[in-house]
Amino acid sequence: MSFKIGDVVSVLDDDINGVISKIIGETIVIETEDGFDMEFLSSEVIKNKSLTSQLFTNIDVDSVISEKETTHKHKSIKVKPKDRTLPTMEVDLHIHQITTSNKHMSNYEMLNLQLDTARYKLEFAIKKRMQKVVFIHGVGEGVLKAELDFLFGRYDNVKFYEADYQKYGLGATEVYIYQNAKN
Numbered sequence: 001m002s003f004k005i006g007d008v009v010s011v012l013d014d015d016i017n018g019v020i021s022k023i024i025g026e027t028i029v030i031e032t033e034d035g036f037d038m039e040f041l042s043s044e045v046i047k048n049k050s051l052t053s054q055l056f057t058n059i060d061v062d063s064v065i066s067e068k069e070t071t072h073k074h075k076s077i078k079v080k081p082k083d084r085t086l087p088t089m090e091v092d093l094h095i096h097q098i099t100t101s102n103k104h105m106s107n108y109e110m111l112n113l114q115l116d117t118a119r120y121k122l123e124f125a126i127k128k129r130m131q132k133v134v135f136i137h138g139v140g141e142g143v144l145k146a147e148l149d150f151l152f153g154r155y156d157n158v159k160f161y162e163a164d165y166q167k168y169g170l171g172a173t174e175v176y177i178y179q180n181a182k183n
Contacts, residue, residue, distance in 0.1 A: 006019060009047055095114065136168060149173075160174065
């Protein structure tokens, strides 16, 4: 194939395009689109049509350029985050809030009832696409809090932390639910 200076070429085994700047025997020097000079054998390159005609067939290039040069002002819409507008769901896990009578329940049964209630309320919040839930567990000996931490840690789409001290004191955990996870 015959090449001449100014031909637009592509390298066969690489994603390199450019214009021939020098021809020395079988060696062709290509100035790439990035402005670098690279040497290839004439058997390693093929001739292209011009870059513009190759990339923009049936398109008026001047109209596209003038369209791109005109500035468009985009209106920015300010939306308040959901957590500012939606009220946080509160779940009080104190045993007297969950059941009417706990006289005949062991500590183990009360703890399981509290954990089942927490699991049910968390699943409900996830299903209803709520963003935050505050679980009020009290201070006590920390057994319920430790079990809640273990329960919440088993969910990939939640993070949990101490709830607002001024509002709830020490005995509450806030759970933030990531809603992009498929549930």
